[in-house]
Amino acid sequence: MHLLVLANIGNSDLIADSRRLQRPRADGEAAWQTFEQHTFETPIIEPCVRWIIGRNGRIDRLILFYTDQPATPETLKPDRSGVSLRDKDTLWYARIIERLLRERFGDRIGHLECQAIRRIDGRNINPSIYDEAFDAYAGLVAPLVDAQTTCYVLMAGGIPACNTALQLNAISAFGDRCRVVYQPEGGQPYDLRVGDQVLNVFRRATAIDALERLDFATALPLVRQVADGAVAALVAYAHYRECFDFERAQTTLSHGIRQASGELRSFFANLEHDLDPLMLRSDMGALLRELVANATITFRNGRYADFLGRLFRFQEAALRFIIETKLGLPTDMSKERREVNLPEYRRRIDADSGLKAWLDARTIDGTPLRYDTPNIPTLQAMLDYLIDPASVKPDDAPYLPKDERGRLTGVKQRLDKITSLSQLRNQSVIAHGFAGVSRERLAEVYGGDPDALIADLREIVKLLGLSAQESPFEQIAGIAIEQLRHLT
Numbered sequence: 001m002h003l004l005v006l007a008n009i010g011n012s013d014l015i016a017d018s019r020r021l022q023r024p025r026a027d028g029e030a031a032w033q034t035f036e037q038h039t040f041e042t043p044i045i046e047p048c049v050r051w052i053i054g055r056n057g058r059i060d061r062l063i064l065f066y067t068d069q070p071a072t073p074e075t076l077k078p079d080r081s082g083v084s085l086r087d088k089d090t091l092w093y094a095r096i097i098e099r100l101l102r103e104r105f106g107d108r109i110g111h112l113e114c115q116a117i118r119r120i121d122g123r124n125i126n127p128s129i130y131d132e133a134f135d136a137y138a139g140l141v142a143p144l145v146d147a148q149t150t151c152y153v154l155m156a157g158g159i160p161a162c163n164t165a166l167q168l169n170a171i172s173a174f175g176d177r178c179r180v181v182y183q184p185e186g187g188q189p190y191d192l193r194v195g196d197q198v199l200n201v202f203r204r205a206t207a208i209d210a211l212e213r214l215d216f217a218t219a220l221p222l223v224r225q226v227a228d229g230a231v232a233a234l235v236a237y238a239h240y241r242e243c244f245d246f247e248r249a250q251t252t253l254s255h256g257i258r259q260a261s262g263e264l265r266s267f268f269a270n271l272e273h274d275l276d277p278l279m280l281r282s283d284m285g286a287l288l289r290e291l292v293a294n295a296t297i298t299f300r301n302g303r304y305a306d307f308l309g310r311l312f313r314f315q316e317a318a319l320r321f322i323i324e325t326k327l328g329l330p331t332d333m334s335k336e337r338r339e340v341n342l343p344e345y346r347r348r349i350d351a352d353s354g355l356k357a358w359l360d361a362r363t364i365d366g367t368p369l370r371y372d373t374p375n376i377p378t379l380q381a382m383l384d385y386l387i388d389p390a391s392v393k394p395d396d397a398p399y400l401p402k403d404e405r406g407r408l409t410g411v412k413q414r415l416d417k418i419t420s421l422s423q424l425r426n427q428s429v430i431a432h433g434f435a436g437v438s439r440e441r442l443a444e445v446y447g448g449d450p451d452a453l454i455a456d457l458r459e460i461v462k463l464l465g466l467s468a469q470e471s472p473f474e475q476i477a478g479i480a481i482e483q484l485r486h487l488t
Contacts, residue, residue, distance in 0.1 A: 001148055001149075001150055002060045002061070002146070002148050002149040002150070003052075003056055003058070003059050003060045003061075003149075003150055003152070004059075004060065004061045004062075004063075004144060004149050004150070004151045004152070005049065005052060005059050005061070005062040005063070005151075005152045005153075005154065006062075006063050006065070006141075006144075006151060006152070006153050006154070006166060006170060007045055007048070007062070007063070007064055007065065007153075007154040007157065007158075008065045008117075008154075008157055008158025008159070008162045008163055008166055009045075009064050009065065009066045009067075009090040009093050009094045009097060009157060009158065010044075010090065010157035010158040010159060011024050011088055011090065011093075012043075012044065012157060013042060013043075013044050013045055013090070013093060013097065013157040013158075014028070014040060014041070014042060014093045014096060014097060015040065015041040015042075015043060016031050016038045016039070016040055017038055017039055018039075018041075022083065023083060023087040023088075024087070024088050024089060024090050024092070024093055025086060025087050025088065025089040025090075025091070025092065026087065028090070028091070028092030028093050028096065029092045031092070031096060032092045032095055032096055035096065035099070040096060040100055042097055042100060042101075043183075043185075044154070044156040044157045044183045045064075045097060045101070045154060045157065046100070046101070046104065047183055047188070047189055048154045048156070048181050048183050048189045049062070049101060049105065049109070050105075051181065051188070051189040052152055052181065053105065053108050053109075057108075058107075058108045058109070058110065059105075059108065059109045059110065060110045060111065061110060061111045061112075061113075062101070062109050062111070062112045062113075063113055063114075063115055063144075064094045064097060064098055064112075064113070064114045064115070065094075065114075065115055065116075065117050065140070065158070065162070065166065066089070066090040066091045066093065066094035066114055066115070066116060066117065067088070067089045067090050067091070067116070067117055067127045067159070067162075068089050068091040068116045068117075069085060069086050069089055069124060069126075069127070070086075070124050071086060074126075085126075085128075091114075091116070094114040095114060098112055098113070098114055115140065117133070117136050117137075117140070117162060118136055119135055119136050119139055120136075120138075120139025120140070121139075127159050127161060127162050128159055128160075128161050129161060130161045130164060130165065132161075133159075133161040133162045133164070133165035134164075134165040134168065134169070136165065137162070137165040137166050137168075137169040137170075138169050140169075141166070141169040141170055141173050142169075142173060144173070145173045145174060149174065149177065150174070150177045150178075150179070151170050151173075151174040151177060151178045151179070152178075152179050152180075152181055153166060153167055153170045153171075153178065153179070153180050153181065154181050154183070155167060155180050155181065155182045155183075155192065155194075156182060156183040156184075167180060167194070167198070168198065171194075171195050171198045171199060171202075172202065175199060176195075176199065178195050179191055179195060180192040180194050180195045200225070200226045203222040203225050203226050204222070204226050204484050204487060206218075206222055207219045207222035207223050207226065207484060208481050208484055208485070210222070211235070211477040211480050211481050211484075212477065212481065213300055213301055214242075214296070214297045214300060214301070214473050214474070214477055215297075215301050216235055216238045216239035216242055216473075216477075217239055217242075219235055219480070220232070220235050220236055220239050223235045223480065223484070226484070226487065227483060227484060227487060228259070229255075229256075229259040230256050230259040230260035230261075230264055230265075230268075231264075231480055231483045231484070233252050233253070233255050233256030233259060233260075234256055234260075234264070234267075234268070234476055234479065234480055235476070235480050236252045236256075237249050237252045237253045237256060237271070237476070238472075238473055238476040238477070238480075240252060241275070241472070241473075242294060242297055242473065244294075246275045246278055246279045247279070249275060250275050250279070253268060253271060253272065253275075256268050257269065257272070264479070264483070267475075267479055271472065271476075274472060278290060281332070281334075284317055284320060284321040284324065285321060285464075285466045287317050288314065288317050288318060288321060288460075288461055288464070288466060289461060289466060289469060291310055291313060291314040291317060291457075292314065292454075292457045292458060292461055292471075293471035293472065293473050293474075294310055294473075295307055295310035295311060295314065295454070295457060296454055296471065296473075297473060298310060299450075299453070299454055302439070304437040304438060304439065304441075304442060305428045305429050305430050305436075305437045306430070307437075308421060308424065308425040308428060308430060308437060309425075309430045311418055311421065311425075311453070311457075312418070312421075312422070312425055314418075314457060314460075315376070315415055315418045315419070316376060316379070318411065318415060318460055318464065319376065319379035319380065319382075319383060319415065320332075320374070320379065321464060322379075322382075322383055322386070322408065322411070322464070323374065323379055323382050323383070326386055326399065326400065326408075327348075327352075327355070327382060327386065327399075328348065329345050329348050329349070329374070329382075330344050330345050331345070331374040331379070333345075333373060333374065342373070345373075345374060346372065349371070351394065352393070352394050353394065354385075354391060354392060354393075354394070355382070355385055355391075358381065358384075358385045358388075358391070359371045359378070359381055359382075359385075362377075362381045364377055369381060380415075380419075383408065383411075383412055383415075384412070385399075386399055386400060386405070386408060387400070387405045387408050387409050387412060389402075389405065407463045407464075407465075408463070410459070410463050411460050411463050411464060414456045414457075414459065414460050415460070417446060417447075417456065418456075420445060420446065420447075421442070421445055421446060423445075424437060424441065424442075424445050
């Protein structure tokens with residue numbers, strides 16, 4: 001592991017002959033020129049360096065950051081004490097301290113250097129202005145980062161804006177491998193928790209941003225680092241549920257209930273039976289609502305190939321829901337149900353002469369429709385039959401009243417628009433090709449604003465008479481965000 005130490009040089013970092021210099025730039029240069037004639041003290045940096053070496057054996061690299069402002073009307077303007085900003089520059093302090101550290105610590109410091117506080121392109125900054133200092137340190141710190149380096153930041157000397165900028169950029173760059181050391185006046189150096197605190201602020205803000213997009217995969221590892229087990233379990237539940245890993249979601253929910261309390265426990269309890277119809281595949285309406293909520297997440301996060309997968313699964317589920325509820329035909333041909341459902345499916349078609357004649361007359365590109373199993377073209381043909389005003393049951397009663405035929409016509413129109421995306425789906429990675437899927441391509445093929453896709457899915461659910469429910473993912477994200485914002 002490589003050990004790096006970063007320190008800002010401030011006006012209080014050097015004492016010469018038991019006194020502080022009034023004009024660090026001019027007086028520091030004079031002291032440098034007559035170095036051997038003085039007795040120097042470094043009351044802040046030297047104790048910190050000794051403390052770090054005492055715990056690590058040596059320092060591989062130490063960088064002293066100093067100010068060196070150009071001569072301008074602003075930097076030359078004296079304050080009430082007659083001292084200008086340029087008078088306070090610490091470039092000569094840095095050189096003196098560099099030499100002192102070399103003499104006092106020898107090979108226990110591997111590489112020691114001084115760097116001016118400037119932007120990466122060499123432009124000067126006002127070191128007292130926070131955003132300018134932040135820009136400068138972003139460029140100074142970034143080249144120092146590698147996976148094998150642990151960074152110590154010394155926080156006692158230097159200008160407040162520069163100390164803040166150095167600290168934030170180092171913590172951002174090195175993460176958990178950044179430690180902040182403080183030297184109180186007259187005391188001993190010690191570690192500050194500020195590194196962990198700042199990281200947790202970053203993590204919490206990033207987690208909240210991800211949750212606002214319903215991006216549970218991104219939020220989960222961050223929430224696990226900053227929140228208690230119950231909040232992390234809630235986000236994990238949403239992540240596994242979004243991935244259709246219902247068993248793991250259910251297990252995570254059980255763990256969360258045991259860790260939660262108060263209103264959060266009540267919310268967990270309300271979720272407890274949400275997955276039952278999905279795991280048992282017993283409620284096609286529940287699956288449709290779940291697919292809309294899930295598809296919304298993939299769409300919102302730009303995962304458009306995944307979105308197409310959900311979209312066409314929704315189309316099939318909607319058609320199956322209609323045929324099962326309006327024609328009474330079983331459509332589940334999974335391995336567990338096929339032996340029972342397939343004969344029943346065929347028997348009921350044979351028993352309905354009107355439906356059978358309709359299907360017999362249906363062709364696809366001149367080829368008779370094969371309706372021996374409930375494939376998508378067959379389900380679409382059956383929907384067409386249902387909304388035909390002439391369609392009647394075997395007892396000659398109308399299949400559907402006029403208003404219901406109107407609603408199903410609206411469903412059919414939207415499902416047909418989904419079919420227009422089938423070629424795009426087939427060429428993508430979720431089917432048979434590697435073609436990309438973009439928002440622009442969806443808009444081009446679907447016609448108009450691609451946001452209409454989500455609106456159409458929700459309208460289909462409404463036209464099918466399924467009760468509107470707030471997305472469980474929206475609810476979970478809202479509660480998790482609320483919990484994160486109240487962390488102390």
